[in-house]
Amino acid sequence: MDLKKIDAPATTTTYNRNEIDEATGNIYESISIIAKRAEQINSEIKKELIEKLEEFATYNDSLEEIFENKEQIEVSKFYEKLPKPHALAVKEWLDSKIYHRNTEEDNNL
Template sequence: MNTKLNYQDAEISTKTTDKNKVDEKTNNIYEAISIIAKRSNQINTDLKKELVEKLEEFATHNESLEEVFENKEQIEVSKFYERLPKPHAIAMDEWLKDKIYFRHTQQDDTEL
């Protein structure tokens, strides 16, 4: 399967991460977690869109409910996505490897 994101390095199971490594770039754990959560949501959206596109290739547009069959390729696609690391694990891996770009947007009081 060819996917746009790099999933190989992320942990598949839950792993404890050193808090100091997480908040190292922002000096604020809440800000760091917020950035990671936003990236996780982006990854989740991308994965879902990608999966739906691949499963639509197998969709049959029959009116008949009698013809229900299993497609081995469809099952393999589904299993591939089930085995991927979770979006939050991918986002955490990207954060720790400096692959997430973030910036502060300052809002001027005069712009209100």
């Protein structure tokens, strides 16, 4: 996921209910799919952040040696300014970038 090219809103936005449930015909199913994608996005972002912050980690036993690393602070600020995972998931859903299928319909065939 390229976090620099994200165009999802960073603030609260009102969406048209009909656009959200258009793909499934059921608002609850659509929201469930969006929520699952938001969890995936959140875990991806968290994994990336942890990997980047581990580059700056120093492993020592002394509590007196605390260093402020400007690069580490900049990385943290970048991730804090990103849109929330649910906003990213809704944007992907509205752009039809999320693949979904109904397994109950597949079993009935």
